Amino acid sequence: MKTLLSFLIFPLILACSGEERIAAPPDRFTDFMNKYFTGYSYQYKDTSARGNQNYGEQYGLLKIKKNDLTQGEMINIYEKLQKDGWRLVESNNKNYFHFCYGEDLSLNILFPITKNDRTPSGAPLNYDDTSFWYMSIYKSTTKIAECNQNEGDFIDFTKL
Structure with missing residues (x-):
């Protein structure tokens, strides 16, 4: 009887243990981070949209501790981004930069700076933790309105 019971239970155990496990997504931004943030440790979260491709996909959220990356160091990174073809399209010149x-x-x-803030154009920004830089990289399957403007259309909201 024990042998028969073993033959019945063993396949059930194998079926449960053979269940497909979802692995953590790979860090698709290693090259980007190595180019602009060499030497800084960061946290990565895959936030890829799995829905309608007409709305694009937000690929990742990257976080670096403020203690590890100063605002002065970040200004050098902004300059490097622009030198490499990234275009600044919105900024408040203190804590929000959109390229x-x-x-x-x-x-x-x-x-x-605070847990609740707004972009210069009024979009809400909410944070659980204000001790990090937050970098969000978004790739769209269509043109992004802000990225499709003429360079002369840049609005410096701090001067209004």
């Missing part, structure tokens, strides 16, 4: 590369790639860099 575009081409018409379909967007990079938001946020230095939260």
Whole structure:
């Protein structure tokens, strides 16, 4: 009887243990981070949209501790981004910078000062933890409106 019971239970154990496990997504931005943030440790979270491709996909959220990366160091990174073809399309010149590369790639860099803030154009920004730089890279399957503007259309909201 024990042998028969063993033959019945063993396949059930194998079926449960053979269940497909979802692995952590790979860090698709290693090259980007190595180019602009060499030497800084960062946290990566894959935030890829799995829905309608007409709305694009936000690929990743990157976080670096403020203690590890100063605002002065970040200014050098902004300059390197622009030298490499990233175009600044929106900024408040203190804690929010929005860059575009081409018409379909967007990079938001946020230095939260308070837990609740707004972009210069009024979009809400909310943070659980203000001790990090937040960088969000977004790749769209269509043109991004902000990235498809003429360079002369840049609005410096701090001067209004």
